[in-house]
Amino acid sequence: MRLSNLNMGKTIGVLGGGQLGKMLFEAGSPTNTSYVFLETNYECPASLVCKNQVIGSLQNEIKIKELGSLSDVVTYEIEHVNVEALLALEQSGTPVIPKPSVLTIIQDKGLQKEYYANNGVATLDFALATIENLADKVAAWPQDNFVLKHRKGGYDGKGVQLLTKEKFAALLAAKDESLKSKYGYVIEKLANNATEISVIVAVAQDKSTSTYPPCEMVFDPRSNLMDYLIAPSSLSEETNAACESIALQAVKGFDSPGLFAVELFVEANGGVYVNEIAPRPHNSGHHTIESSFTSQYEQLNRILLGQPLGSTALVKPAATCNIVGPQDVNGAYQLANLDQVLAIEGVYIHMYGKTTTSPDRKLGHFTVLANTRAEVVSKMEKVKALLNIV
């Protein structure tokens, strides 16, 4: 237990000890907030700052109960956890934020789509399918191309494929591994030349809400990982306002406090559709550590501790880029040209403490600040070109 002299001196239990947990701790460190992390791996990123750990699987009901017994409030930094155990924890009186009922919806992309439909939240057209009726549902799909998603288990682009009917037929004939999903599928309409936007929504325990300015996401077409994100977005003021409003509407049905990253498609014709929601701090909010009055991590701490929300205003335009393992480096690594990068004003490097790299592995991120969006883009491209993993 860390010393703490504030009336905010509760212990926060966190399922998952990855980089999001580490950054949550870093945001609470100035006020000495106490944490305990449940994590399989003793040498996880959060362990670099906090030795207060329960070692165990995020699926292990007994370990989750143990975490609860050490915590005044419990949260999670990853969706793939034992929801039944969290529901039992909540039943027994330990607050879980966001509510486990949110996770039930989020973990299943089919339930997530139905949740949007049932709550009047615009989302791209979809159909649900099972292993038995998948071929029929695809045949009945009105367009030739579509996105096929596994209902459960996919993350970072895995379990998601952009297909044509012809390509689907070929995979089916080959009994391709990528079609195997025991929980079924979502067939989804392709977004039409859409800008991808993320709006982080904060919901306090007193139900007050706040949204971060929309930020624009750019994906690496090869790895399907986020390449960089930039705030403010390039959209009009009206479209930004529509995104914030739809994001708020999208989390309203959860009836839960928490921090929610709402990913949106904004089509050129002005249509805004919710893609998916992460009920936790998100890549698309990393920049808020340096760019905003209140970072997404500080905001989540406030929510967990029952404090008022902080200002989400952007102090400086910013961009964040993942530092990702290249295709040709495995094992130990270093950052090349670090001194050149550090000599540039307003560049912030965050590393996640991973000792080895492998292709496409997320090793860290960097954020750049500048006075205008154009300056942010040029500074970001400059740093991206320099900061190689070797």
Place this chain on the structure above:
Amino acid sequence: MRLSNLNMGKTIGVLGGGQLGKMLFEAGSPTNTSYVFLETNYECPASLVCKNQVIGSLQNEIKIKELGSLSDVVTYEIEHVNVEALLALEQSGTPVIPKPSVLTIIQDKGLQKEYYANNGVATLDFALATIENLADKVAAWPQDNFVLKHRKGGYDGKGVQLLTKEKFAALLAAKDESLKSKYGYVIEKLANNATEISVIVAVAQDKSTSTYPPCEMVFDPRSNLMDYLIAPSSLSEETNAACESIALQAVKGFDSPGLFAVELFVEANGGVYVNEIAPRPHNSGHHTIESSFTSQYEQLNRILLGQPLGSTALVKPAATCNIVGPQDVNGAYQLANLDQVLAIEGVYIHMYGKTTTSPDRKLGHFTVLANTRAEVVSKMEKVKALLNIV
């Protein structure tokens, strides 16, 4: 040892595990910089973030040697340390930054004044005295009033008195405790209606230098502790430039890398005099955590790791105020009106993990950011009025 994958992955040894050490760690946390702290008290502020400690006195030569054996580079967050042990460490090949020779000068206010005089650095007139000749030196002092400082051992206003010849005579006759100093005295001219300014100077290992914008310090006349500081200062651009130039000149003679807080008196007639130098992060740079591209702590980390200096530019005007134990509260404490304070945009609270309060004890600080200096002042006064220790 913390995991670290950057070529910045050295271990920094720190003499002292107080709040400055804690904030140094917090600045290095995003890149997983390793630290080891030498501190008497296992439950020091730095222990809230780093369990890698050597337990022992800052005067203990053997413990300092042990710290050195665990570190690639050694620094100190307090001046009251065993300089001979640091000189021996330096001799044996462990870099100590700033150089121990700097501490030899800084620890003795008499040597410090002579250093300024010998290096052409403007400082207020002074005379040195011993216990034997103090009365004569005071009698010969050209003004009726003066500041009497113990050469060694004073801090936070202790060992420093503002006197008249009459008051001095009374203390002398009473054999007052405050006159006892086995290392002798500095008699110093009073600054004439001066503004107190601090300029933090960074000197990298490659000898490149950088200064933070001057900030203006306001002291509580009762406790002689800093009440608040504000940046930018209210001085003219020319006077600010003069302060930065004199501060740079003041540290030049040290011929040492390091972070130096140079305190200056600026008289209404434009005269600028160096008061004293702290060779470490300083109260007057706390605001840089939130207000500046590179905080003073991040800057010191860069210096210790041999990296280029970061931009010292101010992103937003800022003020910092100490959170100090009131006269009528002892023992456990809480912060009153915390929710009201947290609801204000751009307020950042830092607590140092002290479990009990006593009159004038430094428990933490807060920083406020705003768009203009005037807004900073009004926000700061508002928070100061609310954030009481109870």
